[in-house]
Amino acid sequence: MSEKTVVESIKENVRRQNDSWRFVMGREVLTKDEVLKRLDNDKGFRKSLVKMVLELSFDILARKPES
């Protein structure tokens, strides 16, 4: 799966949020439109969001089944 596909999935998720939705990173508060814009224009931001989402997948995959 390419980075482009992951970014598209993230964008799809963000587009589904309502207009009052905010993404908060410390002091930085981004609206839905700002997140979408930065996913297009800010390579560092895009990479960190892709990493964040992939790490969640790895985290879930690495879990041992509950006994």
Next chain:
Amino acid sequence: MWLVVRPVFDDVTEITFNEAQDVIDYFIEKGVAYIDLGKEDAVREKVEKVLFENPEVNVHHADHGSEDKIWGNDNRPVIDLANVELLRGRAIHNNNCSSAKKLGVEAWKRGCLAFWGYTEVIYFTTDALEEFKEAMNYGLKRRVDGFSWSECLQKTKERMTELIDALVKAGKALAASCLRLDRDSLVCYNSEPPQSGCVFRRLAIRLFGPEVGWKLRESLKKYTRN
């Protein structure tokens, strides 16, 4: 007794202020004494005064943090490396960004009983504020229930994992991703000593243990001075 420090000066601190209210409500429910320094009262002089006058008081800080300081209501830190000594013999529970990175290490070196906090910036999304509030306050509530700091850390990480799973199931994958990051940067310097990125420091910690290894430079300075 707990001192709750909760400034409000932007959108994020509106949220952390309300999260701190949840802690206060729990203190009231459990009969725990507390002092509330909220909004304009959450400034350095007032925090220092309470700490000087109440040697047994522990601290809950809900606001912005940086690697070496935690902030007050007036754009000045309430605790930084200049007054970190005030944390000696106390516990501090932080709902703020990054303060465990440097301030926490310094506090631990100076005898802070427990420094609970995050080594990185805290991430969250507003579609899961209840879940984030529960995660941020869970450890302190378990402490009030009588668990050791080590148990509180373990229970909090377990609860955060449950919340992550619930968020994934609810279709809130971005919120779940944020909470996973927060979970992994949560530390408590008491149940575990700070970890170092420095090779020499890590070697010193391995050779002499965390108590000596973290304070080797200070000990050497003292030794060469004498």
